[in-house]
Amino acid sequence: MKAAVYKSPGQPLELSEIPTPTPGEGEVLIKVAATGVCHSDLHVLDGEMIPPPEGFILGHEVSGWVVEFGPRCENPHGLSPGDPVVVSWIIPCGKCYWCVRGQENYCPYAAARMPGLVGINGGHAEYMTVPETAIYPIPKGLDVHNAAVISCAYGTAYRALKEAGVGPGTSLVVVGAGGVGLAAVELAVALGAYPIVAVDVREAALKKAQEVGASHVINAAERNAIGAIREALPQGTDVVYETKPNPDLKIALEVVRRGGTIVVTGLGASTIEIPAMHLVMNGIRIVGSLGYKPRTDIPELLALAAVGKIKPEKIISHRYKPENINEAYNNLRQGKHHRALIIWNP
Template sequence: HSDIHLFKGDFGPVREGFIPGHEISGWVEDFGPDVKNPWGLRKGDPVVVSWIVPDGICKYCASGKENYCPAAAGRMPGLVGINGGHAEYITIPEIAVIPLGKGVDIYYAAPIACAYGTAYHALREAGVGPGTGLVVIGAGGVGLSAIQLASAMGAYPIIAVDIRDFALEKAKELGATHVINSTKEDPISRIRDILPDGADVVHEARPEPDLKLSMEVVARAGTIVVTGLGGPKSTFTVNVLPFVINGVRIMGSLGYRPRLDLPEIIKLVASGKVDVRKLVSHTYVPEQINEAYENLERGLHARAIVKWG
């Protein structure tokens, strides 16, 4: 959904000729003269490309928080500053190139570079593990990835909330133990039936989070983690009393740490614990790119990929 924010100008003016596409997988074609190649990559090796390009030297990078590197704000392949993946060839700083290795289908690996990475980092930061009661609000690409990853992490129960039946069906396929269409039943009472004490973690994965439902269903001393970016003027309000007396933690989570989180996700995929092919609902060729983005804006995808070559 970040591409929609891009097209609407939420990230600022888009220069003419800019190439979008921020979830990228492909093969190494060549190396620049100053590349140090810490991964030992060779021509033809499969890789994913991070949309976060840290500088590797600031205090955030040094402390394992490279997703908050100030330099990365101005260079995000397919979003800001660096051309993206809707092309046959692209040039990318080496710090953003992560090897896929064996056991990962290159054509279905692209969502690792955003949807899975964003979900994984959010779940880790929120402390999701075996037995965590989890509610995921918004079963789009990131929300569905969170459900699949949380299932692999041992979370239980995993409750998905959305307004689209097809998205909830996909959520069940990916590991949700319960699904709720909030237009057809009261999500608060249903979640409280399943988790009387509330959810240990609530993941707000909607593009426009408002925290109203989250605050109603989070447990005492629970965590609400927000990955939906909203628009430039998006806000939310919280009732202070329950927030304080229940010790609720509300945290934003931006993307992931390219050199730390992406290799861990790739290991999960290579081991068979996470099947990235299950997330993809639509496949397009380059000639269908406009149709792909129209369907994206209409909310018709779980995740879609465009195959080049």
Template sequence: MKAATYKGPSKPYLEVKEVPTPKPGPGEILVRVAATGICHSDIHLFKGDFGPVREGFIPGHEISGWVEDFGPDVKNPWGLRKGDPVIVSWIVPDGICKYCASGKENYCPAAAGRMPGLVGINGGHAEYITIPEIAVIPLEKGVDIYYAAPIACAYGTAYHALREAGVGPGTSLVVIGAGGVGLSAIQLASAMGAYPIIAVDIRDFALEKAKELGATHVINSTKEDPISRIRDVLPDGADVIHEARPEPDLKLSMEVVARAGTIVVTGLGGPKSTFTVNVLPFVINGVRIMGSLGYRPRLDLPEIIKLVASGKVDVRKLVSHTYVPEQINEAYENLERGLHARAIVKWG
């Protein structure tokens, strides 16, 4: 099969070549890949921020496709059949630990050691992928399978963060960083009834996309003072701030968060990234600061898929660029240049 394999930390990061098609092992499903997303986390991976990556590793953790085959001992709780459209979660929980039992399967210790395309398991930048069945989630009919790939990362990460932060009807929201996750958050929050929704970024085209996806106000922080602009709209601050930029620092967030408000961080930062918080306003304003990793595959992803199937969230609006596998290095180059809202590679 055709696959994009890791070469090393200097560009081009990947090489597209023929590799053996994997066979599903016990409890695994073979998925024929339709599309994979181009995600900023991959850049961290390529640069070794998550640890050393072996040459030949297949990245790609935002995956949609069709069920191709089942390995032995598959329990198939969703009743999947060959040819069914699915998305593949990059969080692969064991399903039995205390975290999974308490609905926090994104923090399952077993999942930390096997993230397809990121840690341990080959990912989806290929024509096929084998994956433990717990990570395979059915798509609803009518959902475009190619444009559904970002549900498995950008939308999932944004949705879980918004839910954890308590976003609902009437929640005032500021999203800092209108990349894939930030834009997904804006679109989902709009569908969830948040208002107003303020997007902050340094790229005009990203802010245009933010408006298209539901931002009520957009601020280019290189051209306007974001603190005073946000305070003009929200004199008492925002109920929720979503720090979705790759290098979160909480500086703007702490300036504009409302009393008893929440700052939720999904940007991963680099291995040495830190932030500092002024203690007095943090305490007396009762600010809640939380990190949010990914999503709960069996809980969050089906809910997002319902939102998409109902027409409340149009995933086609998020994707700004589509590539063929041979263009995958160009796709990452463009990602690093900040040109994408979200990009996908079509494999099938």
């Protein structure tokens, strides 16, 4: 099969022909439809996270079709070969301290086997094998390629909004209108939040944020973002969602209301400085949120997409062939995407 193989930090991926994997016990072979081009991959490619071994396959935002089940699979979804699925990059054990307390996204067993990030080869290939507990059926009527972004961009945003308590009437500021930020705006609309303010330095990203439901957009390269947010929300905002890959909270700490919440999902190597008096005197809650809870969040997101409450195709701006995968990551570095896909099997 064709695969984009990791070499070493700072080096481009190498498109190679390697053996197609065979599903082992409890695993399923997936024919990959599409993989998302995500900033978390850049953290790996640029050496900001523990590098995987040479020959590893990245790509953690994946959709595809079931090919075959390995031995001793239980197939709880009743899937057949050819059925479309989303692949979760979080695969909880379901039995540990965190899983039984409803915090499966912090399962230590999941942390050691994240397809496309740690331990399990990902979806930047024509085929991949994953534990069968990683796959979720895509409802009829949803495009299998577009559904890939549910497994990271939408999943990450959905869990972050839930952790911050976003619901009807919640005021929300989303800092960064990339793939996750745009998904957060669209999901916040579905959850009934209002007003929803999107902040970015790219006019195209802000235009897209308006298209998916932002009530206000602020170009931080042209205006003082803090002042503009305070004009729209004089008391401050209930929630700030900091989506930037390298979060700093400079805007968030100034615009969150007293007793409000800041939620952060960026995995970059930045250090966040927080004035203790400001934090305590204003009762600010700061929440880190990793990924999502796949066994509840992914089915809920697929259901929202099935009834048109979210439309993943809206945030997908680019589609690349496998031979252009390094161009895709270079364009991501330059901020040219909303969300991009690599199409492995049309």
